[in-house]
Amino acid sequence: MSTEAVAEVIKEKKAEPLFSKKNRKLISNPLDIDNPVTVQILGVCSALAVTTQMKPAFVMSLGLTIVTACSNVAISALRNTIPSRIRIIVQLAIVSLWVIMVDQILKAYVYDVSKQLSVFVGLIITNCIVMGRLEAYAMANKPWPSFLDGMGNGLGYGMILMVLAFVRELFGAGSLFGFKVFASLGIPYQGNGLLLLPAGACILLGVIIWVQRTINGYRESH
Amino acid sequence: MRQSNTYIILYSAAITVVCGGLLAFAAVSLKPQQDANIAMEQKKNILASVITLKEGDDINEIYNKQVKAFVIDAQGNVVEGMTPEKVIVAAEYKKTPKERLLPVYEFRNDSGKVEYAVMPVYGYGLWNNIWGFIAVKSDFNTVQGVKFQHAGETPGLGARIESEEIQERFKGKSIFENGSLVSINIQKGEGNDYSGNPHKVDGMSGATLTAKGVNNMLKDYLACYENYLKKNVGSTKQASL
Numbered sequence: 001m002s003t004e005a006v007a008e009v010i011k012e013k014k015a016e017p018l019f020s021k022k023n024r025k026l027i028s029n030p031l032d033i034d035n036p037v038t039v040q041i042l043g044v045c046s047a048l049a050v051t052t053q054m055k056p057a058f059v060m061s062l063g064l065t066i067v068t069a070c071s072n073v074a075i076s077a078l079r080n081t082i083p084s085r086i087r088i089i090v091q092l093a094i095v096s097l098w099v100i101m102v103d104q105i106l107k108a109y110v111y112d113v114s115k116q117l118s119v120f121v122g123l124i125i126t127n128c129i130v131m132g133r134l135e136a137y138a139m140a141n142k143p144w145p146s147f148l149d150g151m152g153n154g155l156g157y158g159m160i161l162m163v164l165a166f167v168r169e170l171f172g173a174g175s176l177f178g179f180k181v182f183a184s185l186g187i188p189y190q191g192n193g194l195l196l197l198p199a200g201a202c203i204l205l206g207v208i209i210w211v212q213r214t215i216n217g218y219r220e221s222h
Numbered sequence: 223m224r225q226s227n228t229y230i231i232l233y234s235a236a237i238t239v240v241c242g243g244l245l246a247f248a249a250v251s252l253k254p255q256q257d258a259n260i261a262m263e264q265k266k267n268i269l270a271s272v273i274t275l276k277e278g279d280d281i282n283e284i285y286n287k288q289v290k291a292f293v294i295d296a297q298g299n300v301v302e303g304m305t306p307e308k309v310i311v312a313a314e315y316k317k318t319p320k321e322r323l324l325p326v327y328e329f330r331n332d333s334g335k336v337e338y339a340v341m342p343v344y345g346y347g348l349w350n351n352i353w354g355f356i357a358v359k360s361d362f363n364t365v366q367g368v369k370f371q372h373a374g375e376t377p378g379l380g381a382r383i384e385s386e387e388i389q390e391r392f393k394g395k396s397i398f399e400n401g402s403l404v405s406i407n408i409q410k411g412e413g414n415d416y417s418g419n420p421h422k423v424d425g426m427s428g429a430t431l432t433a434k435g436v437n438n439m440l441k442d443y444l445a446c447y448e449n450y451l452k453k454n455v456g457s458t459k460q461a462s463l
Contacts, residue, residue, distance in 0.1 A: 093238070104252050108252040
């Protein structure tokens, strides 16, 4: 291929609109048919741990989305220079860079939430979603689609977390974002303690997976 | 070329330098804000151990107006030239009790009379450090409130020392019995009524070792403060410091 032809190919690719059908799929697929939590069953441990209340779940989702998107972009930008023999270590270094950044920023600006989340923010680094996206997508794609892919997966994870946290906080503690819903409506409500335990979250997650697969007809392929 | 050892070594060195540099920059530039948060948290905890804070209260204002903070030594004498901000309780904990510098936060009413004295405590729980504050009333014997925090106690078990429910149980207990220090002890087992006993507190089921840590912490630190407390027991101490 002559240099002219290469330049043409690059130009042609650049001409692709930012939110082409393919790119929009990168965001929408992880929300439903390729959801990292309910379909790929990744990041479940943190999903069970931080969802007793809406607020930490929200901050965790935000944190993970930022980490996934930013590390995806960084790895994708570096993908042609990373020696394949140490690629996992390079990925880890980039992920931990972002994780510590997020942790520091939380400590500086939302101190009370960071106290609740401290352990789990640190554990984003071991969250399989992040490393999975880097290995499976960012290593082979350009920065912009990688960014969308990271955003999509972060949002997919966040969506499940918010649903879990909504049900758990509402029926477990009778509140939402700390606001006593039932008490303010004047309904006496005894919180369901099971929902506040990780076991309750596990059952709830199972129910969500079941409902989702019934709706979209997803089947595991053998 | 991309697989050669030299390239790999140089590449990892470059990644290390870049990542390290970015992290150092973030850590240094965010430090003042983080320290401010920690100082605020400290003031909030001191106040929360004696009064009920409402949403929207100006912590700094109440603190500056009503709290008089100073540092004492184990003999109960004020150490001149030291402010509590300079004392790192975690570092003092490593010294022998006699050498420790001890911050005291006296909460005074508008006429300058000491209403409560708040003392920091520090110790070791089951898995990691625990710390907090214990506040006594103006008789320097009756507990007004406690505030405990932890770094790594088991959630749902030992971590309950952070909860309102457990801390509530310390209210009204007393430290001294006939002039000698007895401290306050969390008992083993839960659901017993110790309201008649001034030194015993109902336990936390499943967290006996954390409770032991709390007991040791209180005993250890109250012994440090013993001289200061005894000097003031029963006195209606006026603002003189």
